[in-house]
Amino acid sequence: MVVFDDVSFAYGEQPVLRDLSLRIDRGQVVAIMGGSGSGKTTLLKLIGGQLRAGSGRVLVDGDDVTVMNEAQLYGMRRKLGMLFQFGALFTDLSVYDNVAFPLRERGRLPESVVRDLVLMKLQAVGLRGAAQLMPAELSGGMARRVALARAIALDPAIMLYDEPFTGLDPISLGVTGQLIRELNDALGGASIVVTHDVAESLAIVDYVYFLADGAMVAQGTPDEVRNSTHPFVRQFINGEPDGPVPFHREAEPYAAALNLERP
Amino acid sequence: MSAELIVGPDTLQLRGRLDAGGAAAIWAQARSAVTAGCVVDASGVDYCDGAGSALLFDLIQRGARVDGLPERYAALLADLNPDKPLTVQSPKPHGIADELADFGKAVTSEFTLTMAFIGVFTADIARIFTARGKIRWRNGFAVASSAGADALPIIALVAFLFGVILSFQSAVPMRQFGAELFVADLVGLSLVRELAPLMTAILLAGRTGAAFAAELGTMKVNEEINALVTLGLDPFRFLVIPRLLAVALIMPMLTVCAEVIGLAGMALVMASFDVPLATSLHRATAIVGFSDFFGGLGKSMVFGFFIAAIGCLRGLRTGAGAAAVGESTTRAVVSSIVMLVVVDGLFAVMFYILGW
Numbered sequence: 001m002v003v004f005d006d007v008s009f010a011y012g013e014q015p016v017l018r019d020l021s022l023r024i025d026r027g028q029v030v031a032i033m034g035g036s037g038s039g040k041t042t043l044l045k046l047i048g049g050q051l052r053a054g055s056g057r058v059l060v061d062g063d064d065v066t067v068m069n070e071a072q073l074y075g076m077r078r079k080l081g082m083l084f085q086f087g088a089l090f091t092d093l094s095v096y097d098n099v100a101f102p103l104r105e106r107g108r109l110p111e112s113v114v115r116d117l118v119l120m121k122l123q124a125v126g127l128r129g130a131a132q133l134m135p136a137e138l139s140g141g142m143a144r145r146v147a148l149a150r151a152i153a154l155d156p157a158i159m160l161y162d163e164p165f166t167g168l169d170p171i172s173l174g175v176t177g178q179l180i181r182e183l184n185d186a187l188g189g190a191s192i193v194v195t196h197d198v199a200e201s202l203a204i205v206d207y208v209y210f211l212a213d214g215a216m217v218a219q220g221t222p223d224e225v226r227n228s229t230h231p232f233v234r235q236f237i238n239g240e241p242d243g244p245v246p247f248h249r250e251a252e253p254y255a256a257a258l259n260l261e262r263p
Numbered sequence: 264m265s266a267e268l269i270v271g272p273d274t275l276q277l278r279g280r281l282d283a284g285g286a287a288a289i290w291a292q293a294r295s296a297v298t299a300g301c302v303v304d305a306s307g308v309d310y311c312d313g314a315g316s317a318l319l320f321d322l323i324q325r326g327a328r329v330d331g332l333p334e335r336y337a338a339l340l341a342d343l344n345p346d347k348p349l350t351v352q353s354p355k356p357h358g359i360a361d362e363l364a365d366f367g368k369a370v371t372s373e374f375t376l377t378m379a380f381i382g383v384f385t386a387d388i389a390r391i392f393t394a395r396g397k398i399r400w401r402n403g404f405a406v407a408s409s410a411g412a413d414a415l416p417i418i419a420l421v422a423f424l425f426g427v428i429l430s431f432q433s434a435v436p437m438r439q440f441g442a443e444l445f446v447a448d449l450v451g452l453s454l455v456r457e458l459a460p461l462m463t464a465i466l467l468a469g470r471t472g473a474a475f476a477a478e479l480g481t482m483k484v485n486e487e488i489n490a491l492v493t494l495g496l497d498p499f500r501f502l503v504i505p506r507l508l509a510v511a512l513i514m515p516m517l518t519v520c521a522e523v524i525g526l527a528g529m530a531l532v533m534a535s536f537d538v539p540l541a542t543s544l545h546r547a548t549a550i551v552g553f554s555d556f557f558g559g560l561g562k563s564m565v566f567g568f569f570i571a572a573i574g575c576l577r578g579l580r581t582g583a584g585a586a587a588v589g590e591s592t593t594r595a596v597v598s599s600i601v602m603l604v605v606v607d608g609l610f611a612v613m614f615y616i617l618g619w
Contacts, residue, residue, distance in 0.1 A: 082490075088486035
């Protein structure tokens with residue numbers, strides 16, 4: 001349902017994605033893994049059309065996002081649901097209204113149906129009791145779960161999750177993982193999970209892509225990943241500081257930064 | 264307890280707490296006392312944090328040898344080992360040519376973005392008139408009440424003050440010619456043609472334009488705008504259009520209020536100069552013509568429209584972080600007021616040519 005074909009993208013002169021190709025089929029949950037700043041979030045924005053690829057094609061449900069005009073993009077986005085890294089709840093609406101928002105704006109459902117749907121989605125994320133709270137009264141993890149309920153309110157065919165597991169307690173973590181899997185299986189859509197959480201995502205996904213420096217370095221099913229001897233994959237899933245991925249961001253030599261170079 | 268430095272021949276003795284405060288206190292002295300090959304006795308150190316290890320590191324780099332540093336602080340010192348680079352990104356040196364180039368780029372991108380904003384806006388306005396029911400009237404009413412009704416007290420206050428000051432200041436000299444009756448003409452015309460629309464617009468720019476910029480800016484920073492986009496809703500039609508229409512429509516109403524209250528203030532002052540209320544109000548209404556009144560209202564509508572547009576534009580263009588919201592708010596108010604001056608000048612020219 002989502003295909004990247006030789007996609008490159010740069011912010012100004014700084015390349016973020018390089019000749020990236022990947023493919024997510026109907027019914028699949030796919031994880032995109034990589035260190036911070038490897039271009040994972042950019043990849044999601046390319047799918048949503050908030051950013052346009054410098055070269056290559058991005059196909060969503062068969063249509064090329066890179067050549068769509070504004071109106072077509074808005075039409076295409078109705079097939080997408082997105083969970084933002086920090087929730088991005090509407091701060092002046094209550095939890096209930098946040099989840100009801102897409103239902104009210106996009107559908108012409110009677111209010112009683114909206115109500116049932118909202119409560120159902122909140123029940124799914126375990127926050128039916130928080131329906132009347134305002135986003136400011138929620139903890140980070142709760143806000144994320146409300147955002148998840150809002151993202152799935154319209155049961156979109158393609159779900160994009162930006163770091164769904166960060167900052168969740170172990171119980172919510174397991175429940176959220178299961179929820180992502182169940183939703184995808186029930187709707188027969190496709191889900192893309194951008195994540196750092198190796199254990200949780202390997203448990204629920206069908207396929208994993210590893211990104212480093214904007215390029216695809218490895219891919220495989222969870223079993224292949226677990227048994228992989230690829231140095232990058234080994235380093236990533238075992239969390240070792242030394243390996244192909246430098247822990248440190250590129251910088252001038254440490255010695256120079258500490259003013260050690262004296263004449 | 265703070266840090267202590269005892270300087271001996273070829274030895275430095277460090278004692279006490281090597282924290283940010285302690286290290287800073289002895290830093291200059293230690294630096295000047297250290298020589299290549301001297302020994303720093305750190306056995307008396309009973310606390311050493313990052314600042315302390317930076318001091319030790321600095322001394323080592325100057326050729327000293329550290330002795331007797333308690334084992335548990337060794338890891339901190341090892342963190343400064345140049346073999347494991349930390350992250351420091353040094354900014355590129357900037358010459359005047361670069362600055363000029365950046366400025367030019369900023370101006371051109373600002374220009375293209377503003378043009379794009381106007382283009383999108385015009386297209387959307389056109390669409391509103393073709394496809395009905397797309398405007399979110401409910402949001403519009405909420406904005407109209409907060410930007411309009413809630414602004415009434417402050418506008419009333421300032422308008423009253425305008426009327427009082429203007430009439431009093433002109434009445435005193437005009438009385439010397441026995442012409443205080445004409446104060447009503449003067450104040451009436453200037454309020455209706457210029458001052459009421461302008462004053463209301465400036466208040467609205469500070470109140471509502473700034474609020475729009477801050478509100479949309481915060482939504483941008485919180486990714487709420489992004490969330491709208493991914494829900495398939497155009498933030499322009501959703502957030503900007505209702506605000507523009509609401510403000511453009513309430514501005515003339517506020518201006519009328521300001522005019523009435525300003526004239527009332529004038530009449531009160533004139534009453535103290537022994538001109539009856541009825542007389543001064545009659546003179547004012549007689550001198551102000553149809554074109555003056557509607558010219559002023561038309562102008563205020565255009566003002567309101569631009570104030571809302573600038574506020575929304577600045578808000579949607581907000582960068583990342585809290586400082587960016589503050590910056591867009593400031594810029595919204597400043598550019599609104601500059602816009603008011605320019606547009607008012609254009610109106611003056613237009614009215615002059617039309618002979619109004």
